[in-house]
Amino acid sequence: MTDVQITIVGAGAVGHALAYELSKTLDDIVVVDPHPNVHKMDELTVQTTHNSGVIHAGIYYDRADRPFKARLCPQGNAKLYAFCQEHDVPHRKTGKLVVATEAWQLEYLADVKRVADENGVPGVEWLHTEDEIRRFEPNVQGIAALHVPTSGIIDPVEYLKKLHNLSDSTGRVSFVYGSRVTDIHPVSSGFQVTTHTQGQGQETFETRFLINAAGLHADEVMKMLDAESPHSIRPTPGESAKFYRKRDGIEMTGMNVYPAPYVHDPNGEVLSIPLSEARERVKAGEAFYTLGVHLTPTLGDEKGGYTKDPEGAYLLDKTVTVGPAKNKYSDTKDPELLKGDYQSLQRQPSYYHQRVHSFFPGLEEKDVELHQVGVMATIKGYPDWVITSDRNHPACVHLVGIDSPGLTGSLAIAEHVKRQYFP
Ligand SMILES: Cc1cc2nc3c(=O)[nH]c(=O)nc-3n(C[C@H](O)[C@H](O)[C@H](O)COP(=O)(O)OP(=O)(O)OC[C@H]3O[C@@H](n4cnc5c(N)ncnc54)[C@H](O)[C@@H]3O)c2cc1C
Incomplete structure (x- = not known):
């Protein structure tokens, strides 16, 4: 390979x-x-192909x-919608x-609202009664909720392919697949x-600039x-399940539905404790915080493709995913083994059923099928992303x-890196 200006490690x-x-x-x-x-990305096992596909609002x-x-x-939320539209x-x-389905969760919801407001997330509003909640999702129950209008979903593989084709068509980017970076001097x-x-x-080969975007292997x-x-990555496997909206009690209008966030003990047991504790x-x-x-x-659509409604919005499939659930062994297993472990679906349908039953009571255990595992590149003991030049x-x-x-x-990460390091 000939020498280049900029090398990006990880696609x-x-x-x-x-x-x-x-x-x-x-x-x-x-x-x-x-x-x-x-x-062939959809056959691969990296974070980008094995995630929940949620366009998060930032709350x-x-x-x-x-x-x-x-x-x-x-910022990325707004950019991603604009990119997908364009x-x-x-x-x-x-x-x-x-x-929230129980009173102790209300202060957790209030904290989410505080953070959403501080982060400038638009349109987040309280729903104070079950009637208000059911106006959005008739089969969801709770004593209060937050409505977050800028949350959404995306097909991550189609997004990746579009980024690839657009970059490739500039003639300024070469993609070298099948090669792993093993050493840098x-x-x-x-x-x-x-x-x-x-x-x-x-x-x-030699490169003037280097960007390390190697996901689970970025620490290496x-x-x-x-x-x-x-910085060391402590991979966090997240398993998920799915069900089909095949009868009235589990029909949905098509929103993302989350419980109030909470903390759990090392065994995954929910701790119903005050937020300060x-x-x-x-x-x-x-204890560990979880969404x-x-x-x-x-x-x-039913043919495995995509269809739009008359207004141009993509239609939903009948499948709803349920997850992610942390593997039982993820705190103890060797991180190097976890990085490649996309097979171990350890949680049973009963686990997912129990976790969502309080806010989605129509779902029965027999509706739930196991789906997939994704492994998240989490840094042990550090909750934010590390984006930094080498020391x-x-x-x-x-x-x-x-x-x-x-x-x-x-997209916002990429723009930040460009502004900060390639002005
Ligand atoms: C279960 C789960 C659910 C998630 N849900 C969501 C969600 O709903 N919404 C959301 O916004 N985010 C979600 N995420 C997070 C999101 O998927 C990731 O943050 C994002 O995909 C990270 O992309 P990446 O390019 O950094 O990493 P990756 O997709 O992991 O890509 C890194 C690439 O680097 C390559 N690489 C590794 N080592 C080397 C090397 N030595 N040389 C060359 N290349 C190398 C790998 O082959 C890989 O292709 C979820 C993640 C998981 C695991």
Whole structure:
């Protein structure tokens, strides 16, 4: 491979969004990824192909401890809708309900509202009665809820393919599939990058700038340049299930429906405790915050394609996903094994049924089928994304721990990197 100006390590949503954004004004960009081809992405197991497909509004990320997510999720939300509209990517602004079914959850909802307002998320409103909730989703029950109009869903694989085609068509980006970056050395003109390609062996080339967008492996790529880097990824597998809206009691108008967020103990048991106590326990590492197992509609038609309604909105499929649920073993298993574990569907249908029963009582255990596993690139003990230049080599930018809502944030992340490091 010949020497280049900019190398992006990783061709997930973030690597692709970077290629798309940078290629608007810059040239000579290469994207390297071990996977065979973007058009086979739906067969692959990376975060971008195995997630909930929710376009998040940005209501959960407190700017005190998650400043990047607080800013770039709402920005990314608006950018993603605009991109999908302009380039006809299957998506839908479904809106979302965050539902409290018991009195102790109300202060958790109030906290979500506070964060949403601080983050400038538009239109978030209280629904104070079950009647108000049922006006949006007739089969959802609760004592209060937040209505979040800017939440939605997207087909992540179609999004990725569109980013790929747009970047490719500029003639400024080359995609090198089937190659893994195995080593990086600083040199006077930038970096010497070594790649390994199956069947072809090793190759080296030089690049002036380097961007590490390697998802679950971004910590390893960071350590190729900075062995003392403090950031390690603790992969978090999220399993999910699904059901079909095949009878009245489980029919939905098509919104994202989440419980009020809560904390759980290390065994996954919900802790019905005051928010102040929950915060203390999370700080002490005794409890873990979660958005909860939620209901997410999917896009599509019966023929496996997409259809639009007369107003041009993409129609929903009958399938609703339920999840994600954390693996039981995810805190104890070797992180390197977890990074590749997309097979272990450990939770049973009864688990999902129990988790959503309080706010979606019509669902029965027999309606629930297991669906998929996705593995999230979470940084142990650090709730935000790390987006930073390398401590010793400022021509390299690392993006580490790009967990949820990284799909939503991808275009805003790319714009941030461009402004900050490639002005
Ligand atoms: C279960 C689950 C549910 C989620 N739900 C949502 C949601 O509803 N909404 C939302 O906004 N976000 C969600 N997310 C998060 C979202 O999927 C990710 O934040 C986003 O996809 C991150 O994209 P990425 O490009 O950083 O990482 P990835 O998609 O993981 O891509 C990284 C790429 O880097 C490549 N790579 C790795 N190592 C190397 C190397 N050495 N050399 C070259 N290439 C390398 C990999 O092959 C991969 O293709 C969810 C994630 C999970 C797991």
